[in-house]
Amino acid sequence: MLNRVRSAVAHLVSSGGAPPPRPKSPDLSNAPSAQPAVPPEAPRSPPARAGSGSSAPAKTVEARASFSRPTFLQLSPGGLRRADDHAGRAVQSPPDTGRRLPWSTGYAEVINAGKSRHNEDQACCEVVYVEGRRSVSGVPREPSRGQGLCFYYWGLFDGHAGGGAAEMASRLLHRHIREQLKDLVEILQDPSPPPLCLPSTPGATGSSDPSHLVGPQSCWSSQKEVTHESLVVGAIENAFQFMDEQMARERRGHQVEGGCCALVVVYLLGKVYVANAGDSRAIIVRNGEIIPMSREFTPETERQRLQLLGFLKPELLGGEFTHLEFPRRIQPKELGQRMLYRDQNMTGWAYKKIELEDLRFPLVCGEGKKARVMATIGVTRGLGDHNLKVCSSTLPIKPFLSCFPEVRVYDLTQYEHCPDDVLVLGTDGLWDVTSDCEVAATVDRVLSAYEPNDPSRYTALAQALVLGARGTPRDRGWRLPNNKLGSGDDISVFVIPLGGPGSYS
């Protein structure tokens, strides 16, 4: 997340004095927004195949606030120093010896060229076991039915204005997802449609019987069908919100610095759920074809949402910003002239007479990688950023940021995948200099150089993608073979095989 938060670090000093927001009730059954207690330091360990992230010894607050890399990299103190070296920018991958990541997932990363003190990307790869909370439907459990569920989990977290939020999300977000899924363990394993209503206490009578409907309105005489899939999507969406709320509660005590984009993959019961909040990207490369699995959330792609919020809640603009967009900065002497603009309803442009309040700074300005909300931040979804303020102001930016991901679903069972079919996740360090097509070409080139059953081929591919985006040091910069500048940002890549040696039945 290079250059995406303008001088924001200086404004991240805690405002002090005021007590932190009161945590929401830990009783999940009370309300949809109730925060399940996710103990940061007392996790339930995932089963044996899990990566080592959550089973690592508890770190102190001080250690966590300093530099850390994903535990599955198994870095020694010397290795950690090399990974932190902006000059060498050595590509890091899990060691070729010992336990592989689930599904023989490939991973590689490299630190930025000096734009931030440490690598602000973080990553997580886990197998997570979900134990049912209780017999939620009120019906006693059948002994034949499985007692719990397993999901596979991959997460990339691209931090900005400090590494705290990304580090915290990489440790905890999958546990929030587990918490959300606990109520669904039985329901997801039952082939019948999910109950629309559950009793408040186990054993009470369920009321999902449509005959209970009272006075149905003509527009609403039936009930909607809700799929198992949409329950998982809802669980992931709410997990992101709970993660964000936890950051808000703990931002002082645990020094949660800055914010982060989050790109997360959950594999559960035959389906791949890709949840994205920010400007990382996921694509599937299947038989050479590219299937986009995410879209980016930036001031440009979310302009109308931001403008609508500024229009409906002008107090959020603090008298400093206008919700209108202009194609360039207006000068005071242009008052009364007519300038192109667009508002929250428009995709086209029109002329308007310049009035005094149009001289305020636009809520959304700039283009491409330089687009900003409130002249400060270049991504509009993610976790954290609770302390982020407008430069030289006390105006908070968080109200304009959304912590909710867009979740896309891919059914793994609908297609016979071969060992060369992969899901590629990358932070913007990869995608800033690499197109989807170039990634697909690298997939083809690297994987065809390895035997289909060689489990190291996906790590080799992740390394090739990171190297291809980083380039080599030449002419006072990191340059690609075509002599263009490589990415000076942190770069992190997962390559998840969708068929072949993973054998993830």
Add this chain to the structure above:
Amino acid sequence: MLNRVRSAVAHLVSSGGAPPPRPKSPDLSNAPSAQPAVPPEAPRSPPARAGSGSSAPAKTVEARASFSRPTFLQLSPGGLRRADDHAGRAVQSPPDTGRRLPWSTGYAEVINAGKSRHNEDQACCEVVYVEGRRSVSGVPREPSRGQGLCFYYWGLFDGHAGGGAAEMASRLLHRHIREQLKDLVEILQDPSPPPLCLPSTPGATGSSDPSHLVGPQSCWSSQKEVTHESLVVGAIENAFQFMDEQMARERRGHQVEGGCCALVVVYLLGKVYVANAGDSRAIIVRNGEIIPMSREFTPETERQRLQLLGFLKPELLGGEFTHLEFPRRIQPKELGQRMLYRDQNMTGWAYKKIELEDLRFPLVCGEGKKARVMATIGVTRGLGDHNLKVCSSTLPIKPFLSCFPEVRVYDLTQYEHCPDDVLVLGTDGLWDVTSDCEVAATVDRVLSAYEPNDPSRYTALAQALVLGARGTPRDRGWRLPNNKLGSGDDISVFVIPLGGPGSYS
């Protein structure tokens, strides 16, 4: 627009007493939302090729409030009665003799099966001449440059809760578009990029020079490029808003009843602009391929926008509605149990404990054609509806409706079109019972039965599409060949040829 407004007519009685909203200033140069004066009864006539809509003799308010059909149908009083006959449901098209519609456009319509007193669809087809308002750039006009612009225009308006809004929009919306384009006549004919800023008075110094930039911020050091195309899009978007504002001003004096969906096509300088607000649909069928040119705006497709508005402005819900969605009606006795829900941020579902305010009626409910906002209206964009209230309540629904269209652009010059390539516009009466593929099949079947240079083939195609959606009377209903029910709604179809005899250079 059958069945889409539940008992809304009963609530359309003017509230009386209060004065109508003050009209906005008619001086366009004052503000972007300033309303240009579009005289309803003193139009500037389009040139000779134009349809007869706007050059028809001025009708009295009384006549307009009663039944009327598009003037290009040239209906005699007897023909008007036949067109108004719910029992016969005769398909209407322009007469085969006399002047054809521009581009040999085909048109056909049929009245509903009795669900409203008259046909609440309206249509318009015009060639509109736009005279430049003045030398907007301050530079004297070159005599060699054209003095004005011509655009071709087609509009379908699907009324609900009365025919007034659709009738008014069919008479006036293209004139609002013309008003918006007046300032752009010179700019659109100048191949250089549009000026970002115009002087307030003609002849004053322009200030589009980027060197005028004051203290550029790092995120905003450059100016955005604005295309000619995006100016036309902006003009159409604002024209919809001005049309809607005019309806608000005149709704008492002129008895503007109900509201309408609007689907509009503008052809200007080689490009086709398709603007849609509502649930009509436009597709291009090109060499058998289907290119969607619009999407529908309904409570289901706009659920999250509606919920967000209800969440941010709870006063709009009047204590009667909840912004949360539930898959069925909650009963009071279910208080405390846990029900599936989703809010403005979610696409998935999750369980929440039912609280007292969840017993309110959901802002959005129902599925498919039965989906409703506030239990009342089934479309979420369009013109009019200023008096629409929730059934048995004084709560206004208009704040949740948007008058803004989505505009898609199709460049006619990028492809060599053959005489069988057409743009098909239809109200929901067509699309409720006809898929895109079925329309494409009918395009192929009908057009191949006519010579490519036979200008009547597009009318024959429009008639075939309307007949295919209406069906024939059988077994106490209008039935399709597969014995399913045909559409009992008003059905209106334009078929616009994109190549061939139109010769629209």
